[in-house]
Amino acid sequence: MAKVKAKQKQRALIKRERDLTEEFRTCIKKEAELWYESALIAHEIYKTEEWLKKGYLSARDYVESELEDLGISYRIFMYRVKMGEAIEKFELKKDEIVELGWTKFKDIASLLLEREDAYEVDELISKAKEMSTRELSNFVKEERMKYKHEPIQKTTRMTFTLLNEQGEIVNEALKLACEFAQTNDMNVALTYICTDFLMNHSTDNETINKIRDEVIKRSEAKRQKAGRKK
Numbered sequence: 001m002a003k004v005k006a007k008q009k010q011r012a013l014i015k016r017e018r019d020l021t022e023e024f025r026t027c028i029k030k031e032a033e034l035w036y037e038s039a040l041i042a043h044e045i046y047k048t049e050e051w052l053k054k055g056y057l058s059a060r061d062y063v064e065s066e067l068e069d070l071g072i073s074y075r076i077f078m079y080r081v082k083m084g085e086a087i088e089k090f091e092l093k094k095d096e097i098v099e100l101g102w103t104k105f106k107d108i109a110s111l112l113l114e115r116e117d118a119y120e121v122d123e124l125i126s127k128a129k130e131m132s133t134r135e136l137s138n139f140v141k142e143e144r145m146k147y148k149h150e151p152i153q154k155t156t157r158m159t160f161t162l163l164n165e166q167g168e169i170v171n172e173a174l175k176l177a178c179e180f181a182q183t184n185d186m187n188v189a190l191t192y193i194c195t196d197f198l199m200n201h202s203t204d205n206e207t208i209n210k211i212r213d214e215v216i217k218r219s220e221a222k223r224q225k226a227g228r229k230k
Helices: 002-017 020-047 059-066 074-089 094-113 118-130 133-147 164-181 186-201 205-229
Strands: none
Touching: 020 074, 020 094, 059 074, 074 094, 094 118, 094 133, 164 186
């Protein structure tokens, strides 16, 4: 009886001495490491065209049938493919990048694949480790623009909630604007509508002149581009 009580006491002591925080950290670390492995496997699947062996005609068909029930859409699968490609291309070790996490590495994978210099890759990974997820996302956008030698354009997000009848009117107006502006871009169509409204109703001459100058500038750029094609 005394021995049983002693064992129970010992077990209780061990239980109290468990560092639950450390155990939790270990579990999270193991969970995080899995994205590294899954990225390499996804890349191997894509590289070897695994879907053909399974009887599918395309990677998309394969993902939709085999992986979507696991929460892996085609888009997410392709993210993992790119991540695996970057890991393989630069022979990145797990302990070098696993602390970045899936989200951060996903963001920089495309940039890594545009690099050839190993030093640039190391520098990019180091920067990513120091940035927040949002900072990194903005950094990647800017870098991509620089790499393509394109000007960085700032965007404004707008959201509207309309009644069905209002939505029908807006859609009809956008379709008509697309025809007039000869575009399929709804953003351009909306800008066209608003520009037309301001030109006809604004009493601010400075605003009207700015709009007119912008329209002339864009028209001239379009004309020159068409001339170069000829």
